[in-house]
Amino acid sequence: MSGHSNYEPKSGFEKWLDVRLPIIRLGYDSLVDFPTPKNLNYWYTFGGILAVCLGIQIVTGIILAMHYVAHVDMAFASVEHIMRDVNYGWLVRYMHSNGASMFFLAVYVHMFRGLYYGSYKAPREVLWLLGCVIYMLMIITAFMGYVLPWGQMSFHGAVVITNLIGAIPVIGPAITTWLWGGFAVDDPTLNRFFSLHYLMPFMIAGVVGLHIWALHVPGNNNPAGVDVKSKEDTVPFHPYYTVKDGFAISVFLLMYAAFVFFNPNALGDAVNYVPANPLVTPAHIVPEWYLLPFYAILRAVPDKLMGVIFMGGAIAMLFLLPWLDTSKVRSMRYRPTAKLYFFIFVIVTMILGYCGGQLPDNKIIPGLTTFQVAASDLNSVVWLSRLATAYYFAYFLIILPVLGLTETPLPQPESISEPVLSHSANAPVGAAASPEKRG
Amino acid sequence: MLRKGFALAALGLAFIGGPTLAATSQEEPKAVHWSFEGPLGKFDQAQLQRGYKVYREVCSACHSMNLMSFRNLGQKGGPFFDPEVKNPNDNPFVKSIAKDYQIDDIDSETGDVVKRPGTSADRFPNPYPNEPAARASNGGALPPDMSDLVKAREGGPAYIYSILTGYEEAPKGMAVPTGKYYNPYMPGDVSGFWSLDPNKVPIGGFIAMPPPLAPDKVTFDDGTKSTVDQQAKDVVAFLTWVSDPKTEERKSFGLAVMIYLLIFSGLLYASYRRIWANVSH
C-alpha cells in the first residue's frame, strides 16, 4: 500500500485493469510481494487467524440471520429451530457461538503479543489504536450477540450491563431508557440489538482494513524489535508467511472444531438454555469468559459509578499505552525486568478472569476466615480482584512509565539477520556447511 | 516461549472453566457411564425407546416438551428411526404415537375449538393450557419444559439422573415445607428449616416434584427389569437426546472434520518446512 511496487501485469487483461483500477497490484503488493521480517514466530500468525475468525463470524452470522426471529416471544424458539430443524443449522449456530470465543481467544493472544514485543511503539501507534478500536467493537458486538438467543443469561446480562450506563450522573437514566426503548429490556431492545449486532461486524471489517493499511506503511514489527535494515532481513509475504499462517490457522481450526463438534456448550452457560424470564434472575449472573476480567474489575470497586469508570479505564489504558511506555526498546526480549512484570501482568489478567466467574464473597482458601478490610474478608474473591485490579492499573500507569527510564536493557542486535548469523556461528561445523546456509 | 504460552493459556482456561460456587449447596452429581459420552459415543436406541415410554407414562403428565414434534422421534438418531423409512413423517411408529394424542385445533368450517388426533408434524401438546394452570396444579411450582432440560442444567445428564434417584428421607431436625421434598442433589439452602447444629446444615435443597419413579411403574416392552435406577437412566438418555437431537450427526461430521484438518495441517507443515528450508531465521 505504499512505496515501490514490483507488480508487473502479465496478461492483456491485467494490463488493461491495472491502468483503470490497480486492484491486482494492491493485492500483489500487500499479500504477495510484501517484504516481511523473516524472524516472525508463531505468535505473529494470530493476525491471520483473526481474519479467518472474522470471516467465519460474518458468514455464519448472515446465515443465522436468515432463520433467526428478533422477537421476545420467538427468539429463543427460533434459535432452537435453527439447531433442530434447519439443515446443518446446528453446525452454523455452534460455529457462531464458539467462534465468538475463539475470536476473543485469538485477539487476546494477538494483544499480549503486541504488548510483549512493543508493537504499539513508534511508528506503529495508529496501528495499535486501530486495534484497540477493533477490540472495543468486538466487545460491543459480542455483548449484543449474546442477548439474541433470549435465554436467562442473555436477558439478565443485558439488564445488568445496560444498567451500568445508569451510573452516569444526571443523564444516565435517560440514556438507559433511550437504549432500552422502554422501561426495561424488552422487545424494542432485542430488535435494536439485533440490528446493531448485524451492522457492527462490517464496521469491524472496515477498521480491520485500516488496521492492515496502518500495518503496511511502517511494516511488521518483529520479535527482535529492531527495524528492518536491508533486504536480507525480509522475505516476501507469499509464500513464506501465507504457508506459515496457513499452518497456524489449520491448527487453530483443529481446536475450534474440537469445541464445535465435541463440546459445543462447554464455553457457554447452561442457564442460557432456559428461556428468558424477567421475573426470575439466575442465581449467578456472569458474562461469557472473555469479559470476566472486566466484570471482576467492575465488582472490585464498591461504588457503582467508580466501578464503571474503572472498567472503562481498563480499556482506556490500552489506548494510552503508546505514550505510557517510556522505553525506547521495543521487544521485551531485551528488557528482562519488564519481561518479568509482563508475565505477572498476564497472570493477573487471568486471576481477574477467575475472580469474575466467582461470587465476590467466595473464599480463596476454603474455610479460612481472616480479618475484615473495607467490609470484606481479606481472604475473599473481592479482595483478590482488588489487588489484581491495582496491579492491572499499576502496570500501565507506574511500572511501564518508570521502568523505561530506570531499567538497563540488554544489548539489542544490529539487525534482524544478526542474531541468526551469530547463532549459526556457534552451531556445529558440519551444520554451517549444510546446504541451507547457502540459500 | 510458545510452549510456555500454551501452558499459561491452558492454566487460564482451567481457571475459567472451574466450577463456580454459589451460596447454595448441593451434592456432586453421581458418576454414571452413558453410552453417548465422548466423541464417539452413540445413543442406544432400545434405551431411547424405553426412555420415551418413561417420559410418556410418567413425566408427560406434568412436563411439557414444547420444542419437540412427533416426527422428531422418527428422525435419524431418534428412538423410532427406521432406516427403511427415510422420511420421519411417514414412520409408522411415529404416526401411531401421534394418533394417541389429542391436539387442539380449530374446525376450518365452523371455527369451533376442536380436538383431533395428532399427526407427525404436530408438537407434543402441553399438559396444561397455560402457565398459571401448571403452577396451580403443582403447588405453585412450574414443571420445567423438558425439551432443553439436560442442556439447561449444570451437570447435564448426571444431574437429572441424580435428582431422580437421589430422594432421601429428610434428616431428623429438618422441617420440610408442605408440598416439598428433600433432595441432596437439588441446589438449595435448607438452613432456614434446620433446627440442629447450624454448622452442620445438610447439603441440598427442596424440590416440589414428588419422587416420580417407582419399581415397575413402567413396563418395558423389551423385558428390561423396571427398577427406579433403570427408569432414571433410560429417561435421562431420552431427555439428553431430546436436548440435542443432532448429537450423533454432529459427532460423526466432527470426526471427519478433525481427520481432514489433521491431514491438512500435516501437509501445510511439510509445505512450510520445505519453503522455509532455505531461509535462516
Place this chain on the structure above:
Amino acid sequence: MRRRRFQTSGPALECVLRDLNQNSDWVEVGRRPLFSPQLKGSFKVASTVVGATPEHHTGGEDPNRRDFIHIAATVAAVGAAGGLAWPFIDQMNPAADTLALASVEFDLSKVETGQQVVIKWRGKPLFIRHRSGKEIASAIKDNHADLRDPQTDEERHKAGKAEWLILIGTCTHLGCVPTFGGGDYGGWFCPCHGSHYDTSGRIRKGPAPKNLAVPEYTFLSDSKVKVG
C-alpha cells in the same frame, strides 16, 4: 554422497517421521534432511549426520516450486472450502419442520357441485373444484384438440372421480393466481399476462407453457383427500 532430491512423497514421509520422532536419529546417513537442523535451536543433531549431507542447491531450488506437497496442501484447502460450502448452501433448503407441514387433509363434502374451494398448501393456493357435468364434458371433448401440453382429462383426475379436480393454483407462466370463470375456454384465466386454461386446467391460449399442475394426492375416503 550426493543424492537426487525426493520429488514425490518422500519428503512428506520424512516429515511425518520427524514429527513422530523428535530425536534426531531418523536422519539416515546419506539422506538429505528436509530442513536444516540448526534452524531449530533445540533440535539436537549429531554432527556426523549433518555433515554427511553436503548437498548443493541446484537451480530448481525456487521455494515457489509447485512440488507435490504444495499441490496437495492447496488441493486440501480448496477441498475444505468446498466441503464447508455445502452445509452453508443446504441450510437454505426447506427445514425439517417445513417439510413436515407439506401435507394437508381436506373434507370434500362441503364443496357443492360447480363450486371451488381455495386452500393454502406449501404456501401456494390449491384449487379444489367440484366440477359440474358440463365442465367434465367440455374437458373430455377437448382431449384431442390442439393442446400445447397434451394431456387427456382422465390423466388429470383420479379414476372414477372426474368431478374432483385438484390443481395447484399458480399460473405456469410466472406464478400469478388465475381466476375461475374467465377466459375463452370456460376454465381459468390469469389476469397478469392473459393465459387461458380450460375446465381441466389445461393451457389453451396465452404465454403460459404448461397445464396447471396437479399435486400428488390420495383419497382417504369418498369425501376426504390428503394432498402431499
